[in-house]
Amino acid sequence: MREEYDIKNLNPRENIYAEQIAKKQITINLNETVISYFKDQAKSTGIPYQTLINLYLEDCVANNKSLKMTWK
Numbered sequence: 001m002r003e004e005y006d007i008k009n010l011n012p013r014e015n016i017y018a019e020q021i022a023k024k025q026i027t028i029n030l031n032e033t034v035i036s037y038f039k040d041q042a043k044s045t046g047i048p049y050q051t052l053i054n055l056y057l058e059d060c061v062a063n064n065k066s067l068k069m070t071w072k
Contacts, residue, residue, distance in 0.1 A: 023054075035049070038052050038053050038056075
């Protein structure tokens with residue numbers, strides 16, 4: 001392995017998929033049961049739990065799911 005590498009001749013390219021995969025980092029409070037559920041799913045699928053949460057939410061958006069709540 002070299003101590004230094006000459007990278008001035010590299011031809012970097014723009015990631016044409018960057019806009020499609022761009023994510024915004026946020027802070028969100030979730031119940032421990034929700035986190036545990038997705039962590040268990042992550043272990044069985046091999047997909048990181050944060051990715052699973054995002055996939056689930058994307059599915060809700062894609063299928064126009066509405067939250068059904070009743071107040072007692």
